[in-house]
Amino acid sequence: MSTLYDLDATTKDRTKVFESGEIPVAVYGLGKMGLPLAAVYAENCSNVIGVDIDPEVVNAVEAGDCPISGEPGLSALVEETVREGSLSATTNIKAAATESEIHVAIVPTLLDDDQNPDLSILKSLLKKVGAQIDAGDVVFIESTVPPGACRDEILPLLEEASRLNRGEFGLAFCPERTSSGRAIKDITGAYPKVVGGIDEASARVAQAVYESINDAGVIRVENATTAEMVKITEGLYRDVNIALVNELASVADDLPVNFREVTSAASTIPFINVHEPGVGVGGHCIPYYPYFVMNWLEGDFPLLRLARERNDRMPEFTIDCLQDQLASVGESLEGSRVLVLGVAYKPGVAETRATPAGPIINQLVKAGSEVFVSDPVLDDEKMGDFGGEVLPTSDILRMDLDAVVIVTAHEEFTEIDWTAFDPMVIINGRQSMSVDNDKHRIYTIGSGLESEGNL
Known part of the structure; x- marks a missing residue:
């Protein structure tokens, strides 16, 4: 049995054998989170096989190129680890699993059509991996899963596929705690890694491996289910927090209150961290994780459902704000020329999953608006999937517009010369992006009407 999984x-001993490169590691999934993880593993143990079903991704990595954009330091790290022979890539799951002793799964866990957690991608992978693992191998799950999934779903699957019993191989849940645009920083020590094993030996292996990778150390919790709940709780906290400020932001006009001042002042005491209101919540995490509890565990969870409902309504609230502001100057949505700035869900990140831009564009089209879209981090094809006429950011100044809706606070948008536009209505959906111009009628969600403009 491997020194790694030896309880004695x-x-x-474990750190030494891991860092020596004697233990081959396979990282399954070379996406936005997986490739940075594989590269960091390779930097620390010099013996990593990255596995992905996309041949283009694999070919790029094999050539020392980085198919992921917007991640500082990643391109250089991939080039270096590939050149040194520490990192390779393949589409062959069976071959990688046969060769490796540490198996790291970091593939998506999405929702099905009924918003139930869909483990099919992860299960399909682990059936293939499990059929090749030997006694002493260890499996780390970095993919987010519902609480209890490792115990009730993944462990039995691996036992059946491998024909090994619990205790002959290791299994630990080691959730990624990584944000797009800062992956390497997060993986290597922005905050501690959380690990939880299905047994003592699994937990000790996970702790030793991730202490080698993460300078901030490891928080080892009691078991895999506890670690799963830690990851889910992080997402639920943010969803409920954002729902709170989105609800309060809806009354900014009536008070009136500038919520930028509220959040800034309220967050000056240690136990308060008020998020910012906005046009909605996107990405592959926060909009999904509430359903990992609501539609997996027994219970009603009214708070989680209400928070999700509140955040899901923000695109509609945004359209209502635009309609009200246009009406105040004698215009309507129908026939208006509206530019949506930002389709990606997050500044600087080419990711559109669950982006609030989608329902905003759909509602504008249904209302009869002539819609234009622009996003500096997305290609035309990806933007075009959401509808509207695609515009390069450099071309928007030539447009005769009735309104602009700012969905994403890309840095490139801070360079826009708003004085070059004729007076129009601007709905600023992100308080983090200032549009200080008396020429236009500007409504910022959470701050209310900031300029009546010259319309």
């Missing part, structure tokens, strides 16, 4: 081995 010391932490020093």
